[in-house]
Amino acid sequence: MKITILGAGGMGGRFGMMLHQAGNDITLVDGWQANIDAIRQDGLQADFNGQPVTVKLPIYSPEEIDQIGDHADLIIAFTKSNQLATMFEAVKPIISENTYVLCLLNGIGHEEILKNFVNIDHLILGITMWTAGMTGPGHLSLLGDGNIELQNFTPAGKDFTLQVIDTFEKAGLNPAYSENVKYSIWRKACVNGTLNGLCSLLECNIGELGKTDVAEPMLRTIIHEFALVAAHEGVNLDEAEVYQHIAATFTAEIAAHYPSMYQDLVKNHRLTEIDFINGAVWQKGQNYNIATPYCALITQEIHAKEQILGAK
Incomplete structure (x- = not known):
């Protein structure tokens, strides 16, 4: 699956790393230039449950979004909530009529923003109990286990949501489909x-x-x-x-x-x-x-x- 992750901090980095290791096409978008520079130079590095792991992933700033080219099958939002609208305005070029958006942000009401950028039938909501931290630009601390709970916002999105669950399962992210x-x-x-x-x-x-x-x-x-x-x-x-x-x-x-x-x-x-x-x-x-x-x-x-x- 071609996945673009908005926000390459601790959680965005964890998901990007694990989904990449499972064979998915991952692109990161982040607004912190020091983080972008570090990942471009040395890769995304992590202490992954006591083991050093480094993966090379493409990363862009919102201003460079035109350089990505292809549309995303799935966009995962890991920005700060107060940056959500600005980030999605910037990434409009990679959103097609077939793109789905998964929002895993803390808080409520994000769908009111996201429905301005993606068909509501292509919106997936969820929560995650994974944890992640950053020890510096391009450096993650990934400890412990976690899980994800997902559900399509409308019934029309269920088939793709089940595809996302299958993709996440293969990446070891422990997803579950929720009815509520x-x-x-x-x-x-x-x-x-x-x-x-x-x-x-x-x-x-x-x-x-x-x-x-x-x-x-x-x-x-x-x-x-x-x-x-x-x-x-x-x-x-x-x-x-x-x-x-x-x-x-x-x-x-x-x-x-x-x-x-x-x-x-x-x-x-x-x-x-x-x-x-x-x-x-x-x-x-x-x-x-x-x-x-x-x-x-x-x-x-x-x-x-x-x-x-x-x-x-």
């Missing part, structure tokens, strides 16, 4: 909507948040706001189960982990994806006449912190 991926997306959004924003504002890791007396009422209130909005979109979240799922992280191996939004904003002063997490719930709540005061406040405070820190 929207539930999984909203459930994962609750994880991000609690841990990411709160840890970023409080400048703490997951375990430190969990030790506070107010962690439980804050989480339950945020989850409830997500559930109220999700119900208007045909997704009925089990609030008690979602809370237990998130609370379990307070004492798990990842308790010492600082969520990705913390790393983006507090550590690296980068703009966040808050508008696709709590901000999306706030906006959808306004559309449905549902009050979401916690999500509204978290969104506004994260944006204020972005401005204070000069995030870019």
Whole structure:
């Protein structure tokens, strides 16, 4: 399969490497010039479960998209959510009427952007539990195992989605076809909507948040706001189960982990994806006449912190 991956960071690099090793035609597109230069010069390098691995993959900046030439069978989006529209505007030349798009980004509402660039019947949504990190430009740290859950956005896309699952299975990505991926997306959004924003504002890791007396009422209130909005979109979240799922992280191996939004904003002063997490719930709540005061406040405070820190 001819696959173009947008965003050659940790996750995009992992998928590109594993799909390439399985014999697929992989092209990377990335906006970080140092990353592009490193991959062009030395290949994409990884510590892959303790083993050094290097693969040579073509990589382009969005400004170089015309050099790719062929249309993609599948485009996998691994950009930051706030860069999604800009990236897809740039890659229009490789999108044909036969191109499918797989979105594996955290958060909700990405289909509203993607339907402007691809036929909605050619949209696949999913979540992934794989992890990946970058230790420098062109260098990945790939540890552990993971899986993917996928579903076509409309019934017309099921046949191609099953082809994608077969391709991913051969690459060892452990895919599964879902009959209700929207539930999984909203459930994962609750994880991000609690841990990411709160840890970023409080400048703490997951375990430190969990030790506070107010962690439980804050989480339950945020989850409830997500559930109220999700119900208007045909997704009925089990609030008690979602809370237990998130609370379990307070004492798990990842308790010492600082969520990705913390790393983006507090550590690296980068703009966040808050508008696709709590901000999306706030906006959808306004559309449905549902009050979401916690999500509204978290969104506004994260944006204020972005401005204070000069995030870019």
